[in-house]
Amino acid sequence: MNIVTLEHATLRIGGRTVLSDVSFDIKAGEFIGVLGPNGAGKTTLMRAILGLLSPSDGNVKVFGRTPERGNPAIGYLPQLRTVLPDLRVRGRDFIASSLNGERWGVPAFTRHDRGMIEKTLDAVGARDLAARPLSDMSGGERQRLLLAQALIGAPKLLLLDEPLISLDARHQEVAIDVVRKVCREQKITVLFSAHELNQLLGTLDRVLYLGNGQAVLGTIGEVVTAPVLSRLYGTDIQVVRADGHIFVMSRGLDVERADHLHDHHHDHDHGHGHGQHHH
Amino acid sequence: MIIIMITTTATATANIITDMFAYEFMTNAFIAAGIVAVVSGLVGYFLVMRGQTFAGHALSHIGFAGATGAGLIGLAPLWGLLAFTLAAGITMGALSERISNRDVAIGVVLALALGFGLLFLHYHTSFATQATALLFGNVLAVDHTMIATLAVLGAITLAALAVIMRPLIFASLQPELAEAKGVSLRFVSTAFLAIVALAVSECAQIVGVLLVFTLMVGPPAAAQRMTTSLWGGLFVSAALALAEAWLGLTMAFYTDWPVSFCIAVLSALAYFATLPTRGVRHTHATG
Numbered sequence: 001m002n003i004v005t006l007e008h009a010t011l012r013i014g015g016r017t018v019l020s021d022v023s024f025d026i027k028a029g030e031f032i033g034v035l036g037p038n039g040a041g042k043t044t045l046m047r048a049i050l051g052l053l054s055p056s057d058g059n060v061k062v063f064g065r066t067p068e069r070g071n072p073a074i075g076y077l078p079q080l081r082t083v084l085p086d087l088r089v090r091g092r093d094f095i096a097s098s099l100n101g102e103r104w105g106v107p108a109f110t111r112h113d114r115g116m117i118e119k120t121l122d123a124v125g126a127r128d129l130a131a132r133p134l135s136d137m138s139g140g141e142r143q144r145l146l147l148a149q150a151l152i153g154a155p156k157l158l159l160l161d162e163p164l165i166s167l168d169a170r171h172q173e174v175a176i177d178v179v180r181k182v183c184r185e186q187k188i189t190v191l192f193s194a195h196e197l198n199q200l201l202g203t204l205d206r207v208l209y210l211g212n213g214q215a216v217l218g219t220i221g222e223v224v225t226a227p228v229l230s231r232l233y234g235t236d237i238q239v240v241r242a243d244g245h246i247f248v249m250s251r252g253l254d255v256e257r258a259d260h261l262h263d264h265h266h267d268h269d270h271g272h273g274h275g276q277h278h279h
Numbered sequence: 280m281i282i283i284m285i286t287t288t289a290t291a292t293a294n295i296i297t298d299m300f301a302y303e304f305m306t307n308a309f310i311a312a313g314i315v316a317v318v319s320g321l322v323g324y325f326l327v328m329r330g331q332t333f334a335g336h337a338l339s340h341i342g343f344a345g346a347t348g349a350g351l352i353g354l355a356p357l358w359g360l361l362a363f364t365l366a367a368g369i370t371m372g373a374l375s376e377r378i379s380n381r382d383v384a385i386g387v388v389l390a391l392a393l394g395f396g397l398l399f400l401h402y403h404t405s406f407a408t409q410a411t412a413l414l415f416g417n418v419l420a421v422d423h424t425m426i427a428t429l430a431v432l433g434a435i436t437l438a439a440l441a442v443i444m445r446p447l448i449f450a451s452l453q454p455e456l457a458e459a460k461g462v463s464l465r466f467v468s469t470a471f472l473a474i475v476a477l478a479v480s481e482c483a484q485i486v487g488v489l490l491v492f493t494l495m496v497g498p499p500a501a502a503q504r505m506t507t508s509l510w511g512g513l514f515v516s517a518a519l520a521l522a523e524a525w526l527g528l529t530m531a532f533y534t535d536w537p538v539s540f541c542i543a544v545l546s547a548l549a550y551f552a553t554l555p556t557r558g559v560r561h562t563h564a565t566g
Binding site for chain 1 (some may be wrong): 280319328440443445449450451452454455456458460461462503508509510
């Protein structure tokens with residue numbers, strides 16, 4: 001069964017075409033690494049899958065239907081994460097706010113809801129964060145908490161937009177392991193966007209590479225090749241395989257690493273909670 | 280010996296209370312301040328959580344122009360206050376969910392509003408009395424009609440808050456995710472600022488437009504330092520506001536100092552008492 005399908009879909013934001021005439025199928029239970037240069041449309045694609053953006057041409061289907069806002073079967077970890085600088089709310093209440101958070105009325109949680117929250121906190125090893133206020137957490141700790149939140153409510157499809165940003169190397173591995181484990185066990189389909197391909201090599205089933213308005217979905221052997229990536233980056237790309245790693249180079253520069261460093265800088269700003277930064 | 284001391288203390292306390300409530304204006308003041316304190320503590324909790332305290336402050340200043348304007352056309356100040364704060368709150372929310380955080384724009388508008396308030400006051404016959412009552416509150420002059428009005432307004436404010444509470448918390452804590460889940464950030468923001476406008480109008484009746492911070496920001500800010508639980512924070516915030524209002528009234532009764540001053544002092548004391556003792560907070564650690 002196809003979980004996400006794009007048929008000749010064109011996605012535009014404010015007159016700018018981000019993805020043009022893109023088609024692919026993502027099957028149930030697949031772990032898809034979403035890669036590509038900054039501005040290639042990773043976030044835009046996720047917003048289309050969430051039903052926040054309609055294609056200006058073609059079709060986007062999720063679970064075989066046109067996506068609608070607020071589908072509880074989709075867990076989402078947004079890239080732009082506004083955290084108020086002085087938020088004295090503890091981790092547990094923070095992530096609980098997302099549970100049926102769109103409904104009117106006073107928040108009330110059943111025993112089942114509470115159990116579910118505790119279970120997901122345990123699953124990502126974030127129990128220690130449950131009682132601490134957000135204002136005292138590091139960027140990495142917030143990230144772990146948000147990962148737990150994306151898993152609440154047993155979603156069938158998980159959209160993780162740059163979940164590794166602001167995590168140190170150890171926590172990046174932990175985060176990938178957690179996502180892999182939970183998704184394999186519960187047969188969840190995952191779209192995991194990242195800057196670095198290598199960390200995901202052992203985990204992803206297929207890779208969705210975006211760039212230059214296009215998207216290519218396939219195995220690493222099919223997609224991560226000099227001709228395909230040169231087309232997506234719009235420049236001459238070499239792919240160097242060494243010691244189980246893959247390096248995507250442009251004129252001798254590692255393009256992924258350069259992007260990654262750039263983004264770290266942005267995230268540092270976020271950590272100070274200004275919340276008005278747009279990538 | 281101890282028993283005698285306790286008895287004397289108890290009698291003294293009883294005397295203090297009976298002394299105060301021998302006056303009808305004190306009873307009225309306690310009821311009115313009680314209603315307003317609970318509403319302010321609860322609404323203010325979300326104001327502080329959303330980082331919109333300055334917007335709340337601006338609303339009260341805009342209300343000042345409304346209150347003095349209402350006086351000019353022969354209406355009670357409360358209705359002018361309500362009309363102006365509601366209109367301003369809804370406009371702020373509708374223009375953009377981000378404008379409520381734009382300090383400069385808000386600052387300019389609130390200064391302009393105060394200016395207009397002054398102009399309207401200029402045509403009042405009892406300039407000084409009116410100005411003082413509006414700016415610094417006049418809880419001792421509250422009558423039964425005002426209590427009934429405050430009770431109805433308070434009930435409406437809290438009912439509206441209860442209706443939008445869940446999406447409000449979600450949209451305040453995680454706007455991007457809330458939007459993805461189908462929450463209209465603009466609607467929630469607008470509805471909330473309208474609720475703040477109601478609360479500000481009520482609060483200004485007790486402590487005046489210049490001192491709404493004492494009940495709407497002081498108690499919730501202190502509460503958020505005391506507990507990180509959402510429900511616990513709401514409860515502590517309302518309880519603190521109530522305690523500060525009533526203690527302030529008691530203090531004013533025995534010292535003859537202005538009520539609003541007493542409440543302002545208690546509010547500031549409670550806030551500073553909950554600040555962390557070490558000067559530097561170690562947030563922003565790297566991930």
